[in-house]
Amino acid sequence: MRDGPDIALIGSLIGDPARANMLTALMSGKALTASELAAEAGITAQTASSHLGKLANAGLVDQRKQGRHRYYVLSDDDVGQALESLMGLAAKKGHLRVRTGPNDPALRKARVCYDHLAGDLGVRIYDSLLSQSHVVPADDGSIRLTESGDAFLQSFGINPAQSSRSRRPQCRSCLDWSERRYHLAGSTGHAIYLRLLELGWAQRLEASRVIQFSSSSEKNLLAQFPILNG
Template sequence: MKEGPDIALIGSLIGDPARANMLTALMGGQALTATELAAQAGVTLQTASSHLAKLEAGGLLTQRKQGRHRYYALSEDEVGLMLESLMGFAAGKGLTRSRPGPKDPALRKARVCYNHLAGDYGVRMLDSLIAARQIEMTDDDDLALTDAGRIRVESLGVDYAALRKSRRPICRTCLDWSERRSHLAGSLGEALLTLFIENGWAKREQNSRAILFTAAGEKAFLELFPR
């Protein structure tokens, strides 16, 4: 007994409803202030402050001071992956808090998973890249860009050299809770989503994880990543 990592500490951090709401909100990928997170969680500012301090102490969140605001964000990609894995299980058990409302289909179609694209479109993109042999399984990590893939993403406008410089993995799998299949995470996943938004193909919906494609953006995306 008592061997291995201590999952109880992290579980208890996620286990409080107010904190879970905050983490879910931060899965949207944008850094949020303590006041915004308090509203999302449905608690007062004092309570939120205490929760945020605990999450930061537990290593789930990082804080950035900017003027009199404090912006909080998930501390690493790995936190997002972990939360997505919990969501996948919870969704499988039918443990959804909101009745499948009008937002739900939009979330299943395309949403932000911390910093990359998830949902049907996210899965489709990875499938398409693999089918075109632009991403492959490797023995070094889960996924790797092939030479063809590097050329492809550079032609899309991704600064591959910059990605390579960083110590973060370029490609990672992330299990999609709505599709129950993998989509692309890692710094390339982040770069591609950023690109779609900068191109004006898609934009984030405020206060939601949903991603809304424009008509032209959707057309371009579907042509770039055929099924």
């Protein structure tokens, strides 16, 4: 056996249709019970528990207890980013679900990706920050917040110093499955998403990953995050 990361193990865990459906459901960022995840996957609760045990043992999901209930969440944003990238790869190669629902255009417009904004408006925010050099690519392939970006976030009501104390990366790019371009993840992406909710510009649809913006709120977002031509 060759040395190195065991991508076959991770691939086999994600590749099972039932487990893939459960992991996709957890991309909403909400903690869900085994019964709720079983319903998402169309399997029995007993089978779901077996699948969740395998995912937990591999470090892809975490279990949290509250009273008599046990909830499951993605273990971290690395898992969420990997899933979003796989969705992008599947879409790029033409491997799409045959049936689309009424929420499909809304998901492409704006949705939650684990704990940050994705879709067309999520990509818009990332492109705006890049065009204004508020974030810039680093030598290691990551992205970093600049001084102007720090000042911009403070003017938008976000404390960058607080997010920088997190153990997760302050800024990272996440490949958007519907736009096939990048949106902003990391602690800064999360902080912007929370700020949009706090301002009332964005609203989360119940039992969905869809994030809704009114026409006026979308105009506010586009004005706040302009794209400057070079």
